[in-house]
Amino acid sequence: MSDDLPGLVRAAARGNREAFGDLYGRFHRAVHGVLIARLPSDAAEDVVQDVFMHAFTHLKDLREPVAFGAWICAIARRRAVDHYRRERPTAELVDNVAASDKPDVTAEAHAALSAIHELPEAYRETLVLRLVEGLSGPEIAALTGLTPDSVRVNLHRGFRLLRERLGVPV
Amino acid sequence: MTEFKNTDHTDREARIDAYLWDPSADPVAEVQEVERRLVSLRPSRVDAPRVWQSHERARAPRPRRNWLIGLAAAASLLAALGWITTQWRWSWPAGRAWTIAAATASLPNQLNVGAALTLSGSDRADVKIARIGTLQVEGDARLTLQSTQGVRHRLTLDRGTVRVRVWAPPGSVVFRTPAGEVIDLGCEFDLTAEPSRSIVHVRSGWVQLENGVAETLVPAGATSEMTTGRAPTVPVYADANPRFIEAVLALQNADTADRAAALATVRSLARERDVLTLLMLVARNLPGSSELATRAAELFPPPSGVTVNGIIRGDRDGLWRWRETLPLPPPKGWIRNWRDALPLWLSGR
Numbered sequence: 267m268s269d270d271l272p273g274l275v276r277a278a279a280r281g282n283r284e285a286f287g288d289l290y291g292r293f294h295r296a297v298h299g300v301l302i303a304r305l306p307s308d309a310a311e312d313v314v315q316d317v318f319m320h321a322f323t324h325l326k327d328l329r330e331p332v333a334f335g336a337w338i339c340a341i342a343r344r345r346a347v348d349h350y351r352r353e354r355p356t357a358e359l360v361d362n363v364a365a366s367d368k369p370d371v372t373a374e375a376h377a378a379l380s381a382i383h384e385l386p387e388a389y390r391e392t393l394v395l396r397l398v399e400g401l402s403g404p405e406i407a408a409l410t411g412l413t414p415d416s417v418r419v420n421l422h423r424g425f426r427l428l429r430e431r432l433g434v435p436v
Numbered sequence: 437m438t439e440f441k442n443t444d445h446t447d448r449e450a451r452i453d454a455y456l457w458d459p460s461a462d463p464v465a466e467v468q469e470v471e472r473r474l475v476s477l478r479p480s481r482v483d484a485p486r487v488w489q490s491h492e493r494a495r496a497p498r499p500r501r502n503w504l505i506g507l508a509a510a511a512s513l514l515a516a517l518g519w520i521t522t523q524w525r526w527s528w529p530a531g532r533a534w535t536i537a538a539a540t541a542s543l544p545n546q547l548n549v550g551a552a553l554t555l556s557g558s559d560r561a562d563v564k565i566a567r568i569g570t571l572q573v574e575g576d577a578r579l580t581l582q583s584t585q586g587v588r589h590r591l592t593l594d595r596g597t598v599r600v601r602v603w604a605p606p607g608s609v610v611f612r613t614p615a616g617e618v619i620d621l622g623c624e625f626d627l628t629a630e631p632s633r634s635i636v637h638v639r640s641g642w643v644q645l646e647n648g649v650a651e652t653l654v655p656a657g658a659t660s661e662m663t664t665g666r667a668p669t670v671p672v673y674a675d676a677n678p679r680f681i682e683a684v685l686a687l688q689n690a691d692t693a694d695r696a697a698a699l700a701t702v703r704s705l706a707r708e709r710d711v712l713t714l715l716m717l718v719a720r721n722l723p724g725s726s727e728l729a730t731r732a733a734e735l736f737p738p739p740s741g742v743t744v745n746g747i748i749r750g751d752r753d754g755l756w757r758w759r760e761t762l763p764l765p766p767p768k769g770w771i772r773n774w775r776d777a778l779p780l781w782l783s784g785r
Contacts, residue, residue, distance in 0.1 A: 429470065
């Protein structure tokens with residue numbers, strides 16, 4: 267994940283659109299995962315754009331380009347908190363409407379996401395990054411700043427709890 | 437509901453942990469089931485340019501808003517300038533002399549109230565009508581400024597020809613001639629005064645002719661004559677057939693011997709544009725009015741509710757309504773003739 271990352275970050279900071287596009291391609295799933303672990307899914311997609319806009323305009327503030335992933339995930343967490351405080355009623359309404367309009371796959375996904383939202387905070391982000399975004403344990407560790415062992419524990423315990431809540435047969 | 441194989445618990449947990457840690461490892465059904473339920477939450481692929489474009493839109497100036505603000509400011513400025521200019525043009529101290537901008541060397545350089553400007557031979561003078569227009573006089577002429585103030589200016593033209601351009605409310609400039617008064621309604625016109633006759637040809641807008649006998653309105657492109665003791669002739673367009681013009685004058689002359697021939701000529705040579713002339717002849721109640729009204733209806737039918745028979749029987753309101761349907765600008769629509777406020781070389785005339 268860190269191949270050419272410092273160079274990409276420096277190029278994007280100079281205004282290179284292609285470099286910024288590469289950064290977006292690499293990290294948009296991680297940012298989406300961080301957000302969806304905290305927000306309704308509809309809101310998360312909009313906030314992704316907001317996070318990258320903020321990151322792009324503040325790239326020169328990033329002292330260690332190699333830490334771009336952890337840095338943008340931190341931005342995403344702050345934005346999620348801001349968004350949740352500001353638009354909670356609307357976001358919940360939109361989420362419910364969306365769920366009722368698409369009763370099959372989408373309703374099932376929203377139910378699963380709601381179950382994740384009810385888990386202890388330590389497990390939510392790790393599980394979403396793995397189960398929704400498809401990231402591996404090492405990738406999650408690099409992005410979140412957690413140790414690999416912590417990621418392993420979060421995945422193991424979090425999935426056991428989630429499986430029980432969802433009633434997935436063993 | 438998916439069926440799962442009952443395997444050794446510890447081994448299964450180890451396989452679950454392995455697959456959770458590395459999605460490329462051997463898949464485990466329980467984890468795959470949860471992944472399946474969550475798959476629709478995966479982000480829709482949004483290209484980075486959308487983010488970039490959002491950023492650029494946010495940073496870019498707002499040209500439309502700036503454009504609207506600029507337009508509103510320009511409109512306000514123009515309105516203010518227009519109001520100030522109009523107030524300035526319409527203000528003129530009572531009795532102040534008019535400027536003679538260009539004239540033959542022997543002529544004065546201003547026209548005082550009560551003073552006569554007398555020209556002869558090849559003399560010529562360009563006079564500024566306060567701040568609302570210009571007047572050109574040349575040849576053998578005698579012009580007197582009777583009074584001047586604001587937008588009320590009165591002159592006497594005893595003889596000679598003047599070309600007048602005025603852009604101001606109707607009645608701002610009135611010429612008194614031996615045959616009657618000529619009143620500008622916001623217009624450009626030529627006026628020739630003779631001892632007992634005045635001739636007006638209108639270039640833009642409308643002019644009113646008035647003497648003790650009658651009054652008439654003359655539109656742009658038309659000519660009318662006013663003779664002492666007689667009603668001003670009905671306006672007739674200068675581009676009409678000369679025989680038509682001559683016959684129209686003959687119909688209004690009580691001394692005309694062969695009225696039937698004149699009537700026949702008018703009827704045969706009238707164009708659609710000449711319906712105004714026909715209707716104004718009808719309004720005079722001259723012999724042959726019914727034939728003229730019939731011909732007018734053939735060229736330009738009267739509006740609903742107005743009939744030729746009614747007109748012949750004396751329906752004056754119907755006659756006015758008919759006249760008002762003709763494609764002519766309103767007589768008091770002086771503001772449309774804004775070109776008359778421009779210098780002659782800019783007005784396109």
